[in-house]
Amino acid sequence: MIPSYRGGFEPFVPTDWQRRELERALDPHHRTVVLCWPRRHSKTVCAALIVVWRFLTRRTQNVALVANSDRQAIDVCFRLVRTVIEQTPLTRALVSSGAIRVGAERIELPASDNLIQGFPSNPAALYGKKVSVAQVSELHAARSDEAFQAIASSTIDSADGLTLIDSTVGSRASPLAGLYAARDQDPGLFFSHLSYTDLEDAVANAPPWVNADALRSRASQMLPQLFAQFHLNQWTAGSSALFPPEVLDRCRGEYPLDAAELAGGRAYHVGGGLDRAYAFSLHGDRTVTTAVLKVLGDDDEPHFYVLSSDKVWMSQASGIRQNFIRYRKDFGLSRATFETPNTQDLAGWAADQDFEVESVFPSLERKASAYTALFNAARDGRLHVHPDFERLLSEMESFEYELRPDSAKGSVPRFHHAKGARDDHLDSLAWAAYSLRTVELPAYEVLGVHCDAREPVRSICVLLGGSLVPPCSETCRSFRNVADLYRNYRERHGPRALPIEQFATQKVQNVGSVSVSR
Secondary structure, three states, X not given: OEEOOOOOEEOOOOOHHHHHHHHHHOOOOOOEEXXXXXXXXXXXXXXHHHHHHHHHHOOOOEEEEEEOOHHHHHHHHHHHHHHHHHHOHHHHHHHHHOOOEEOOOEEEEHHHOEEEEEEEOOHHHHOOOOOOXXXXXXXXXXXXXXXXXXXXXXXXXXXXXXXXXXXOOOEOOOHHHHHXXXXXXXXXEEEEEOOOOOXXXXXXXXXXXXXXXXXXXXXXXXXXXXXXXXXXXXXXXXXXXXXXXXXXXXHEOOOOOOHHHHHXXXXXXXXXXXXXXXXXXXXXXXEEEEEEEEEEOOOOOEEEEEEEEEEEHHHOHHHHHHHHHHHHHHHOEEEEEEEOOOOHHHHHHHHOOOOEEEEEOOOHHHHHHHHHHHHHHHHOOOEEEOOOOHHHHHHHHOEEEEEEEEOOXXXXXXXXXXXXXXXXXXXXXXXXXXXXXXXXXXXXXXXXXEEOOOHHHHOOEHHHOOOEOOHHHHOOHHHHHHHHHHHHHHHHHHHHOOOHHHHHHHXXXXXXXXXXXX
């Protein structure tokens, strides 16, 4: 019995390809077996079942479950093996009778002198152990192959010694890639590698428990290289351009650098970003401030327009303050994100402004979130950069990311500019867009509704919860405001435009009060 993707537990029934690969893997000549399959393809489940099979059917089995951290070894590897034993009727009965002893970190079968135990990926803790079966999980994310080599060498003293590896792919510099390269030269190594060419291949051929809609959703939210590694199981190498030419071309375009004119009656917010360098940076870093407008586009998706991207001379605080005051006055700036450290001298000033300011530390996770959102907008044609911002466009053209193994977090995207290039304007843009991440925009806003009509008319009016345009709409100031917004909307959507009744109820939000005459 294994955990079911529907919830609860169900009997393990291998798919045809799993059965084929497992039959080949369990050839007794194989002393190292690698199950390198995409995420959600049951590679860890299959490794756990092999562990349980060996534990139940042979004697003097010393099984070591090794992961990249102590928590992962216990919470993932050991916990899954324990779940299989506790949920399968036969072994559950053995646990109840005391024949199998299940503890917090070890499982014993005294009658056969068998033991299962979890270990972190610590070479010092693994040297000198005699192991019958070693399961090594997510080798692609290990910092080095030292722990793997130590535990794999511990299995050679057993006639039936076996090293099991369950992992997705990683970069070609990972320890797993070395095994992949040796797969045809070592007869004792079995390397099962399943991959997909693209999203549609994965949707068509993934196991039935992998939801196609969920897979498409992940593809739309992840960086291409990250999706290719996690869900297509493709090897990656080196750096990739975050904004390849075809994506960058979608960003370039002219538009008015005026917030109200650009919005055309639609609701909008303007966010600011600050990437501050030290005044005498040895690396030639610059301090840059940026203003970005967020508005719903004709596709009803959020679009981002760069309104200003400005270098601050000598990184002076006075220049930074002046830029943000100007953004507030000219564009209606409502919030901003300052990258820390090196912004302490601005904290007091920021607290007194009539726009929100948050200070964020550029951790790997936060930068990944900011840049992934920026890439998604660019890929979908929702990030717009005016040709006047040449330096920003140049930085986007030379900006890269790569996936580096991290023992605790797996493959984490890391962002950097190409050698000899800069990324100050782009960093500032990323934080400006990040400042607007929680802003939910209605398509259009009205600042209050006032009605002088009598009750029968009020009940039918679309501005007051009804579904019709009342006869008094031509003389009603509130309805004239909505009619002006509707004209802008129809100019954008043409024949696809909704009727004014649906527009008023679906696209317009009242952000003011409602008043009626008695």
